[in-house]
Amino acid sequence: MSLPFTTEKQLAIAAVRRACHLTSSVFNKLVKNETLTKGDKSPVTVGDYAAQALISSMLNHAYPQDPIVGEEDATELRAESGSTLRERIVELTNEALTLDLQQGDYAEWGIGPGKAKTPEQLMDEIDRGNYGGGRTGRMWCIDPIDGTKGFLRGEQYAVCLALLVDAQVQVGVIGCPNLPADLSQPEGQKGCLFVAVRGQGAQQMSLMGANPTPLSMPPYDPSTFNFLESVEAAHTSHSTNDKISTLLEITRKPIRMDSQAKYGCLARGDAGAYMRMPAGVGYQEKIWDHAPGSLLVEESGGIVTDSRGTPLDFGLGRTLGVNHGVIATVKSAHSRLIDAVAKALSNEEGDTKSKA
Ligand SMILES: Nc1ncnc2c1ncn2[C@@H]1O[C@H](COP(=O)(O)O)[C@@H](O)[C@H]1OP(=O)(O)O
Numbered sequence: 001m002s003l004p005f006t007t008e009k010q011l012a013i014a015a016v017r018r019a020c021h022l023t024s025s026v027f028n029k030l031v032k033n034e035t036l037t038k039g040d041k042s043p044v045t046v047g048d049y050a051a052q053a054l055i056s057s058m059l060n061h062a063y064p065q066d067p068i069v070g071e072e073d074a075t076e077l078r079a080e081s082g083s084t085l086r087e088r089i090v091e092l093t094n095e096a097l098t099l100d101l102q103q104g105d106y107a108e109w110g111i112g113p114g115k116a117k118t119p120e121q122l123m124d125e126i127d128r129g130n131y132g133g134g135r136t137g138r139m140w141c142i143d144p145i146d147g148t149k150g151f152l153r154g155e156q157y158a159v160c161l162a163l164l165v166d167a168q169v170q171v172g173v174i175g176c177p178n179l180p181a182d183l184s185q186p187e188g189q190k191g192c193l194f195v196a197v198r199g200q201g202a203q204q205m206s207l208m209g210a211n212p213t214p215l216s217m218p219p220y221d222p223s224t225f226n227f228l229e230s231v232e233a234a235h236t237s238h239s240t241n242d243k244i245s246t247l248l249e250i251t252r253k254p255i256r257m258d259s260q261a262k263y264g265c266l267a268r269g270d271a272g273a274y275m276r277m278p279a280g281v282g283y284q285e286k287i288w289d290h291a292p293g294s295l296l297v298e299e300s301g302g303i304v305t306d307s308r309g310t311p312l313d314f315g316l317g318r319t320l321g322v323n324h325g326v327i328a329t330v331k332s333a334h335s336r337l338i339d340a341v342a343k344a345l346s347n348e349e350g351d352t353k354s355k356a
């Protein structure tokens with residue numbers, strides 16, 4: 001008998017691999033009018049929409065009953081019927097759907113030569129990601145381009161896919177086309193795929209599946225410990241992270257990087273912790289920004305909680321609800337970090353009161 005979730009894992013790898021191929025080729029040809037600004041002021045490109053349409057089509061073919069929580073929706077595209085933006089998304093998605101990428105990876109996934117879809121079908125595929133989430137049953141989470149700002153800068157981004165069952169992540173796949181296989185060799189081979197299945201461990205491999213390597217996080221070592229954090233100051237409080245660093249007497253500088261590539265780097269031991277302290281009040285973290293990454297870290301021997309030590313709850317809907325930031329680290333460092341966070345936050349509160 002095969003291991004649980006073997007088919008889902010293979011499908012997720014095939015979908016993320018194809019989407020990475022799409023986003024890498026989009027980047028090289030992206031022009032200015034192929035990016036929109038969403039209601040929350042964040043950017044979305046033709047690559048985000050096309051990658052979601054592609055992944056959703058593949059999931060739909062294999063598991064038509066499974067609901068999908070996807071970041072993007074097609075409302076703006078439908079309103080712009082006949083627009084070049086929509087035409088470009090259709091063209092890109094169909095190119096990726098019909099691509100003869102790797103022999104044998106398409107027979108059962110409804111992709112490959114002759115599998116192009118109509119614009120209407122593709123808008124519907126994007127909108128299959130409108131599921132509201134919840135506590136019971138199966139659901140997939142897609143972040144077609146995580147770290148769109150990094151993508152636009154030509155830096156790090158990730159194509160992210162997870163399968164959840166009863167609000168627990170069971171399968172997580174993250175594709176990072178721009179990530180060096182070895183961070184100490186930034187000019188070396190680029191393109192990493194991270195794969196985790198609950199209870200079956202985590203692996204890193206090349207985007208085409210070469211050199212699969214099991215991941216296991218090194219134990220806490222104060223002499224080398226450092227943080228991974230967002231590039232964008234609006235996404236995380238760099239100054240709170242600095243205070244926590246000082247309290248822990250961390251001497252190495254943080255590594256700034258966009259997207260869930262941070263979870264991949266943490267899982268393979270490039271840094272000691274991924275710290276995501278809220279930059280302001282009111283932002284609710286989205287489940288697609290943490291579902292595959294959290295499983296990857298857990299399966300590599302780490303732990304992922306909010307900044308107060310509460311486990312992340314993927315059963316509340318499309319967001320993680322009121323939980324406060326995210327901390328991912330090796331188990332032996334976790335309680336030290338939680339204590340330092342509490343101290344740093346109470347010092348910040350004290351500073352605010354004394355200024356008032
Ligand atoms: N104010 C915010 N606080 C935290 N995360 C945010 C905020 N605004 C957007 N994000 C999300 O952070 C993620 C990128 O994180 P990172 O900085 O680690 O690369 C994106 O998915 C982005 O969402 P969106 O895709 O809607 O822009």
Ligand SMILES: [Mg+2]
Pocket residue numbers: 143145146147288289
């Ligand atoms: Mg994201």
Ligand SMILES: [Mg+2]
Pocket residue numbers: 048071143144145146147148
């Ligand atoms: Mg995104």
Ligand SMILES: [Mg+2]
Pocket residue numbers: 042043044071148
């Ligand atoms: Mg976005």
